[in-house]
Amino acid sequence: MISLWQYAFVHNALIAGAITAIVAGCVAPFVTLRNQGFAVHGLAEVSFAGAAGAVFLKLPVELGVLGASFIAAVGFGSLGVRLRERDVAIGSVLAFSTGIGVLFLTLYRSYSTEAFSILFGSILAVGPDDVIRALVVGAIALGALAVIGRPLRFASIDPEVADARGVPVRLLSTLFLLVLALAVTVTVQVIGVLLVLTLLIAPAGTAQRLTLHPVRVTLYSVLIALGATLGGIVCAVYTSWPVSFFVPAFSLGAYLTARWLGPVQRDARTVRGETEDGAAGTAHSHAGSGS
Amino acid sequence: MNEAAAGGRPKPEAAGGPARDRTIAADGATLALGRRRLWEGLTFTVPRGEFLVVLGPNGAGKTSLLRVLLGLQRLTSGSVLIDGHSPRRGDAHIGYIAQYRAIDPDLPVLGRDLVGFGLDGHRWGPALRSHASAARIDGALDLVGARSYADAPVGRLSGGEQQRLRIAQALVSGPALLLCDEPLQSLDLYYQRVVVEQIADWNRRRGATVVFVTHDINPVLPVVNRVLLLARRRWALGAVDEVLTAETLSRLYDAPVDVLRHAGRLVIVGADLGAHEHETALDGAGHHIHP
Numbered sequence: 001m002i003s004l005w006q007y008a009f010v011h012n013a014l015i016a017g018a019i020t021a022i023v024a025g026c027v028a029p030f031v032t033l034r035n036q037g038f039a040v041h042g043l044a045e046v047s048f049a050g051a052a053g054a055v056f057l058k059l060p061v062e063l064g065v066l067g068a069s070f071i072a073a074v075g076f077g078s079l080g081v082r083l084r085e086r087d088v089a090i091g092s093v094l095a096f097s098t099g100i101g102v103l104f105l106t107l108y109r110s111y112s113t114e115a116f117s118i119l120f121g122s123i124l125a126v127g128p129d130d131v132i133r134a135l136v137v138g139a140i141a142l143g144a145l146a147v148i149g150r151p152l153r154f155a156s157i158d159p160e161v162a163d164a165r166g167v168p169v170r171l172l173s174t175l176f177l178l179v180l181a182l183a184v185t186v187t188v189q190v191i192g193v194l195l196v197l198t199l200l201i202a203p204a205g206t207a208q209r210l211t212l213h214p215v216r217v218t219l220y221s222v223l224i225a226l227g228a229t230l231g232g233i234v235c236a237v238y239t240s241w242p243v244s245f246f247v248p249a250f251s252l253g254a255y256l257t258a259r260w261l262g263p264v265q266r267d268a269r270t271v272r273g274e275t276e277d278g279a280a281g282t283a284h285s286h287a288g289s290g291s
Numbered sequence: 292m293n294e295a296a297a298g299g300r301p302k303p304e305a306a307g308g309p310a311r312d313r314t315i316a317a318d319g320a321t322l323a324l325g326r327r328r329l330w331e332g333l334t335f336t337v338p339r340g341e342f343l344v345v346l347g348p349n350g351a352g353k354t355s356l357l358r359v360l361l362g363l364q365r366l367t368s369g370s371v372l373i374d375g376h377s378p379r380r381g382d383a384h385i386g387y388i389a390q391y392r393a394i395d396p397d398l399p400v401l402g403r404d405l406v407g408f409g410l411d412g413h414r415w416g417p418a419l420r421s422h423a424s425a426a427r428i429d430g431a432l433d434l435v436g437a438r439s440y441a442d443a444p445v446g447r448l449s450g451g452e453q454q455r456l457r458i459a460q461a462l463v464s465g466p467a468l469l470l471c472d473e474p475l476q477s478l479d480l481y482y483q484r485v486v487v488e489q490i491a492d493w494n495r496r497r498g499a500t501v502v503f504v505t506h507d508i509n510p511v512l513p514v515v516n517r518v519l520l521l522a523r524r525r526w527a528l529g530a531v532d533e534v535l536t537a538e539t540l541s542r543l544y545d546a547p548v549d550v551l552r553h554a555g556r557l558v559i560v561g562a563d564l565g566a567h568e569h570e571t572a573l574d575g576a577g578h579h580i581h582p
Binding site for chain 1 (some may be wrong): 417
């Protein structure tokens with residue numbers, strides 16, 4: 001058992017997994033803040049088409065993933081802000097690009113193992129090059145997030161006022177989708193196209209059950225993503241069950257535990273709001289609220 | 292057709308000496324959205340330090356007027372100047388309180404964050420704050436009495452508490468012009484009074500100009516200098532006693548309108564000022580400027 005740790009592939013997997021978890025854990029709170037889970041899934045599906053296309057054209061798979069998700073990010077960014085319309089557009093593109101991916105792989109039959117690793121990840125097969133690639137892409141994603149983070153939060157929470165204050169709301173939307181595309185590219189390697197949401201939403205959702213302090217949400221999100229990813233890799237190494245089973249299992253387990261036991265209640269007004277309001281509430285009635 | 296009531300109350304004596312500046316100067320300003328004309332030929336000046344209330348039914352273009360002043364909306368014709376310049380998006384001298392919008396109780400955003408956006412939310416780069424910035428945010432929180440809940444998640448606060456944070460957000464940059472869009476909406480009478488006092492205080496002590504959009508003039512009656520009434524593509528500007536008269540309103544609405552004074556409050560009968568969204572402008576029986 002212990003001897004497994006001597007193998008380079010385990011080291012590579014753990015390092016790449018840790019990089020992925022840190023990137024995903026930092027990006028995820030913005031995904032939940034902006035309600036963009038569907039866009040993440042859409043980017044991942046489009047990247048499947050890109051990966052399959054790259055296989056077909058004998059190009060590096062990562063290039064296909066990155067190129068396709070970048071194009072999709074710019075496309076989604078131009079869709080505007082109306083939620084219903086955006087969802088319809090993303091949904092249609094998502095389905096179509098999955099179809100294209102299937103077409104490429106059908107045309108290039110001998111690569112069905114490639115299809116499997118694109119869809120479900122191949123973390124135990126990463127080499128030193130992959131680790132360095134993940135490090136570079138991840139560093140760019142986090143660097144970009146550090147630059148756009150503050151105005152992005154402003155634009156996500158209070159778009160009208162942000163617009164008035166000169167924040168480029170539309171541009172930020174596209175820039176964030178590009179950051180998401182980078183995060184998806186890194187994450188696909190670990191967990192696969194179909195499961196990126198397990199690292200790009202679930203950790204933040206779990207963290208928000210534990211705290212609503214913004215800095216702590218990001219910190220917990222990273223820790224939860226790290227725990228699920230590294231725990232998943234370790235379990236996979238020992239059991240030979242797939243990583244892509246363990247990571248979502250741990251991720252969901254953490255979420256359910258936090259939901260049941262976490263201090264942040266769904267019910268608003270239980271945490272706060274009694275101090276001044278309570279005093280004021282007794283001093284006046286709610287008559288004639290004026291509108 | 293247009294109704295510029297002769298000679299509004301002379302501009303207030305600003306604390307800092309004679310107010311030579313004309314903060315806002317509109318000249319023939321006309322706005323059409325699509326095929327709908329909202330208002331035309333708006334021509335007026337607002338001297339520095341004036342508290343101007345903008346009244347009118349829903350859809351009269353009150354919010355659009357604020358958007359023009361914020362540089363977010365272009366006029367169809369005519370001009371509006373602020374301190375001699377065309378309105379600029381992101382003008383740091385303008386504070387903006389947008390129309391009330393409920394904040395998701397699960398957002399990981401603290402009251403202090405919301406106020407901080409007003410100071411540096413538009414800036415790129417890592418969100419590190421100097422002591423001076425933190426002190427300004429504390430000062431704005433103190434100004435509206437929101438210090439005690441500054442570190443609570445915004446979405447868990449009452450409407451009144453959230454509204455005070457929005458005021459602090461608008462004031463934290465030290466604006467010389469404060470644009471308020473229905474800041475009393477969804478507030479009960481107690482908080483209406485609190486909010487009006489805080490905005491009036493900024494107006495009096497800092498000599499800041501205030502443009503205050505509302506459908507109910509009564510809460511601001513003690514502090515208002517002049518009223519701009521927008522209705523049916525027409526407008527009237529002047530002191531309360533000049534504009535809100537049976538004569539002026541009847542002319543503006545082409546229908547008999549009565550203005551009653553009762554216990555220090557104004558009640559308008561026969562003209563829609565947008566107090567109730569379910570009542571239309573044709574509803575002659577509405578009793579408005581309310582309650």
